[in-house]
Each structure stands twice: as C-alpha cells, then as structure tokens.
Amino acid sequence: AQSVTQPDIHITVSEGASLELRCNYSYGATPYLFWYVQSPGQGLQLLLKYFSGDTLVQGIKGFEAEFKRSQSSFNLRKPSVHWSDAAEYFCAVVKETSGSRLTFGEGTQLTVNP
Amino acid sequence: GAVVSQHPSRVICKSGTSVKIECRSLDFQATTMFWYRQFPKQSLMLMATSNEGSKATYEQGVEKDKFLINHASLTLSTLTVTSAHPEDSSFYICSAGLRASYNEQFFGPGTRLTVL
Numbered sequence: 065a066q067s068v069t070q071p072d073i074h075i076t077v078s079e080g081a082s083l084e085l086r087c088n089y090s091y092g093a094t095p096y097l098f099w100y101v102q103s104p105g106q107g108l109q110l111l112l113k114y115f116s117g118d119t120l121v122q123g124i125k126g127f128e129a130e131f132k133r134s135q136s137s138f139n140l141r142k143p144s145v146h147w148s149d150a151a152e153y154f155c156a157v158v159k160e161t162s163g164s165r166l167t168f169g170e171g172t173q174l175t176v177n178p
Numbered sequence: 179g180a181v182v183s184q185h186p187s188r189v190i191c192k193s194g195t196s197v198k199i200e201c202r203s204l205d206f207q208a209t210t211m212f213w214y215r216q217f218p219k220q221s222l223m224l225m226a227t228s229n230e231g232s233k234a235t236y237e238q239g240v241e242k243d244k245f246l247i248n249h250a251s252l253t254l255s256t257l258t259v260t261s262a263h264p265e266d267s268s269f270y271i272c273s274a275g276l277r278a279s280y281n282e283q284f285f286g287p288g289t290r291l292t293v294l
Contacts, residue, residue, distance in 0.1 A: 098282075100285075105269075105288070105290065106287055106288065107182075107184075107271055107285040107286050107287040107288045108222075108271070108273075108285040109285070110282075110284075113282065154221065154222070164210060164212075164227075164275045164282075164283060165212075165224060165227065166212070166222075166224065166273075166283060167224075168221045168222045168223075169221065170220075170221050171220075171221050173219075
C-alpha cells in the first residue's frame, strides 16, 4: 500500500534559521509529490509539486523541495524562515493511476521563535 | 485562478439534524471533487470522490447513507451530513480537480462543523 511518512510531528526553529521538513513515501514507481501548507482553521495551499524532470523544485514563499529517488524522499527546505511560516505542513502523493486521489502524511507543525 | 469556495465556513447544529456544505469551483470546471475530513491536530482523510453527473465513490469505512454527496454540475458539489451526532464534529475540506490538470487539486477553506 502506498504511504507517506513525515517523521517530525513538531519542529521549532528561530526566525531567520534554515528549515528542512522531511517526507518519505513508499511506492514502487515515482508518484506525483506535493507539499501543502495549512494555517489554523484554513484550507490547504499548494507550496510546490513534482511530477517529473528536474528533481529540485522551486515553490512559492521561498520554499524548495528535492526529490531523491534513491531515498524515496521529497524534503521541503527554506533557507531563512519567517515568523509567518508558522503553520502545519503536509506532504502528499498521488499515484498516477489513482485518479488524483491524494494520500497525505501526518503533517509537521512548524513553530517559529522570534 | 483555480479558486474553490466552501459555504458555510462554520456551522453549529443540534444532534439529529442534517447539515449541507457546499463546495464551488469559482473560475474553472471541476471534473472531480473530493471531500476530506480533518480532526484536530490530525491529517486529512479522504472521505469520498465525486465526479460530475455520477455517484460518489466512498472510501472504506465512510457511511454513504450518512454523508450524502451530490455533484450536480461542474462547479458545485455538496456534502450533507445526515442525522448529525457530536462525533461528526470535525473540519470538512473539499477540493476540486482542474479538468486540464488531472493530478492537481485545489482546496477550499474548509467548514467547521460542531454538533451539540
């Protein structure tokens, strides 16, 4: 079965520090990969996505993610975190044949200290 | 572009009543719409997938008679929670698949349902 794992439930960083949120997937082929951000009581906003091609993907708000097939990972990074980045982050995958059905990871809560 | 709205944003109802939540794609036609449920501090769980003009496909463990989904047009899907009980209290989020981009979904802002 396809699954997505976000090993870190909660991460705290200082404003201006770099950030890396981990995401691992288990699936035989390369799925479509997404990172979403959710502010409290809000829906989800797409940060970036990977379908194919260049394994380093640039997204909105200064985020990037790198797909590493050998590690089945799609980690999200940001070189300098802003206080407004505090939110819940979800990694998600779509299996090509699943008809757009998203499978979400458990989420990582990001706290940003001043 | 690709904006999805939900109405209402919050609803409080008494146990035993039914509640309807609307999901609209405002500026595009959505071939497929999805309904998710999210409990506090948890991830999103897919409840059902609805395609315009056909019956919804429910995930295992989701009661189709309790969570009625209608997708009557390419821009509107509704979720009706019938005979709601306190355990149905949750955050319900819909998403819409863009016709020309089958593997990407755009999410609504969510509806907070509280059943007293």
